[in-house]
Amino acid sequence: GKIEFHDDSDEDLLE
């Protein structure tokens, strides 16, 4: 199957 790379990293909301 296809390699499913799932990255949940994120930034903070810009104020």
Next chain:
Amino acid sequence: AAPPDEASLQSRINKATNPLNKETDWDSIKGFCDQLDNEPEGPQLATRLLAHKIQSPQEWEAMQALTVLETCMKNCGKRFHSEVGKFRFLNELIKVVSPKYLGARAPEPVKKKVLEMMYSWTVRLPNETKIADAYQMLKKQGIVKQ
């Protein structure tokens, strides 16, 4: 040279948002959406490319990029929705509408469409809660009229 998939997403978005286009280039838009959906890194790369185009000072280039984003949000899958629903991307939209960043120079129609799209996502994608957070913040700052 950029790897093949990088080149074709980049070349497709360049074609789809070319300021010289006489009208909307639906073939390139469809190609971009299909391409991003069929690659492991597609959504991440697509959102980076879109953010850059949406921040263009050229109104027609930015408006076409928003049309690409709108089309992909309707046709692409969950992985793209969750990339768009991250602050990493939402912050780039916020920069376009916020006077603290690019908002003072961004074309009015572009800012208007960004806010309309964000609002529609809060309705259509309630489980992408960061979109609602970002929209709420824009309301608090008076960027979105109550």
